Amino acid sequence: xxxxxxxxxxxxxxxxxxxxxxxPVQVSEIAKSEQIPQKFxxxxxxxxxxxxxxxxxKGKHGGYYLRSEPSEIKMTDVMxxxxxxxxxxxxxxxxxxxxxxxxxxxxxxxxNKLMIQVRDNTLKVFRNTTLADLSEV
Amino acid sequence: xxxxxxxxxxxxxxxxxxxxxxxPVQVSEIAKSEQIPQKFxxxxxxxxxxxxxxxxxKGKHGGYYLRSEPSEIKMTDVMxxxxxxxxxxxxxxxxxxxxxxxxxxxxxxxxNKLMIQVRDNTLKVFRNTTLADLSEV
DNA sequence: TGTAATCCCTACTAAATTGATAGGATTAAT
DNA sequence: ATTAATCCTATCAATTTAGTAGGGATTACA
Numbered sequence: 001x002x003x004x005x006x007x008x009x010x011x012x013x014x015x016x017x018x019x020x021x022x023x024p025v026q027v028s029e030i031a032k033s034e035q036i037p038q039k040f041x042x043x044x045x046x047x048x049x050x051x052x053x054x055x056x057x058k059g060k061h062g063g064y065y066l067r068s069e070p071s072e073i074k075m076t077d078v079m080x081x082x083x084x085x086x087x088x089x090x091x092x093x094x095x096x097x098x099x100x101x102x103x104x105x106x107x108x109x110x111x112n113k114l115m116i117q118v119r120d121n122t123l124k125v126f127r128n129t130t131l132a133d134l135s136e137v
Numbered sequence: 138x139x140x141x142x143x144x145x146x147x148x149x150x151x152x153x154x155x156x157x158x159x160x161p162v163q164v165s166e167i168a169k170s171e172q173i174p175q176k177f178x179x180x181x182x183x184x185x186x187x188x189x190x191x192x193x194x195k196g197k198h199g200g201y202y203l204r205s206e207p208s209e210i211k212m213t214d215v216m217x218x219x220x221x222x223x224x225x226x227x228x229x230x231x232x233x234x235x236x237x238x239x240x241x242x243x244x245x246x247x248x249n250k251l252m253i254q255v256r257d258n259t260l261k262v263f264r265n266t267t268l269a270d271l272s273e274v
Numbered sequence: 275t276g277t278a279a280t281c282c283c284t285a286c287t288a289a290a291t292t293g294a295t296a297g298g299a300t301t302a303a304t
Numbered sequence: 305a306t307t308a309a310t311c312c313t314a315t316c317a318a319t320t321t322a323g324t325a326g327g328g329a330t331t332a333c334a
Contacts, residue, residue, distance in 0.1 A: 002225040004322060007248055014247040026280070035239040040323055046282070059331025060279045075251065088139040102172040110151040110271035111144055114212065117266070121258035129254070134247035141293060163309070177294055183311070196302025197308045 006082040008036045009044045010134065013053070013078065017070040017135040024056065024063030044082070051081040070132035079126055086126065087119045094119075143219040145173045146181045147271065150190070150215065154207040154272040161193065161200030181219075188218040207269035216263055223263065224256045231256075 011034045016025050027045060031038035045064050048054040055067045066073065079086060080095060090098035091106055092115045099106075106112045148171045153162050164182060168175035182201050185191040192204045203210065216223060217232060227235035228243055229252045236243075243249045 001222075002248070002252065003320090007226065010248050010251070011246075028280085037323060039325080042281075043283095043323090049281095056281060057331085058281045058329075060277095061332060062280045062330080064281085085138075089144070108274060109148075111139070111147050114147070114262075114266060114271060115139065117262045118259055121262055122255055125251075125254045125258055129251060134251060137245060140291090161309095165309085174294065176296080179310075180294090180312095186310095193310060194302085195300075195310045198303065199301080199309045201310090 003083060004040075005044055006079070008034070008041055009048060009082040010078065011036070012041060012045060013048070013066075013073070013131055014134050016054075016064060016066055017131050023061070024065045026063040029063075048078075048081060051077075053078060053081060066131070070135055071130050073131040075126035075129040075131075075134075076123065078131070086122055087115060089115050092116045092119050094123075140220060141177075142181055143216070145171070145178055146185060146219040147215065148173070149178060149182060150185070150203075150210070150268055151271050153191075153201060153203055154268050160198070161202045163200040166200075185215075185218060188214075190215060190218060203268070207272055208267050210268040212263035212266040212268075212271075213260065215268070223259055224252060226252050229253045229256050231260075 012030050015030050015034060019025050027042050028038060030036065031041045045054060045056075049056050049064065053067060053073060054064045056062065056064045076086070085093045085096040087093035087096070089100070089111060090096060091100050091103065091109075091112055100109075103109050103112070149167050152167050152171060156162050164179050165175060167173065168178045182191060182193075186193050186201065190204060190210060191201045193199065193201045213223070222230045222233040224230035224233070226237070226248060227233060228237050228240065228246075228249055237246075240246050240249070
């Protein structure tokens with residue numbers, strides 16, 4: 001299941017992408033419009049900023065804005081920041097690989113085989129989708 | 138991330154499918170061979186039996202065996218029993234659909250759009266994979 | 275220069291889920 | 305009977321998730 005964090009994060013990014021204005025978008029505005037607890041959203045946007053997807057401006061009339069064009073923001077990056085590894089098991093993760101304690105031979109592991117396929121198909125979607133796609137009405 | 142329950146369950150099913158003998162396979166044997174806590178495995182196999190994927194024989198020389206041929210056991214069914222819904226959000230789940238509280242219009246929801254694609258690609262894998270595929274060396 | 279608005283940061287907490295464990299009841303083979 | 309297996313219920317500890325609290329730092333603007 002997708003975490004609320006990821007769900008809220010995606011919604012917030014979409015909201016920012018859709019907002020035409022040059023001004024940064026405020027947390028309070030997004031929280032209200034998307035029905036997200038404001039303090040929780042704050043921490044999510046902070047993560048997105050630290051990971052380089054968002055930038056921010058402090059102080060009055062401050063807020064968040066996209067660091068790049070929506071069409072340049074890939075779901076692979078967004079999902080890895082918000083949800084963590086895309087693979088369902090560490091032993092098939094490209095970016096967060098870890099060997100299983102129990103599994104003596106990955107090549108013979110049925111779980112490994114299956115999850116590689118799932119990973120590849122999910123990756124295909126995320127690599128082919130940008131924030132611009134999400135923001136289309 | 139895949140739960141241990143699912144991982145153990147898949148490994149156990151594979152083990153049973155690979156065991157050529159006519160005799161049912163005992164929990165203790167699987168637990169030892171696959172390094173799974175026995176009591177935990179018991180509860181997992183019980184779930185698989187209740188869902189109709191496994192059958193069992195009680196008492197001495199009892200154990201578990203597949204209810205159908207490995208090639209007839211689809212990953213869609215196994216995963217739904219072990220891991221729950223295949224979709225990452227209830228609002229795109231085929232078998233466990235639920236509307237989101239917050240989302241006024243699913244057609245306009247960016248999360249919904251994205252997760253439908255992920256679901257479809259994951260389903261494609263699970264529909265095309267049976268226990269026989271997992272059991273091949 | 276003061277004040278309000280905004281992001282930034284750390285720490286904490288409640289609820290849910292996960293990954294087991296415990297202890298016995300039931301069933302069947304010998 | 306004895307032994308070996310599944311079956312069943314309850315409980316528990318650890319982890320993760322979702323959210324809250326409280327204030328600090330920065331900026332715009334009157």
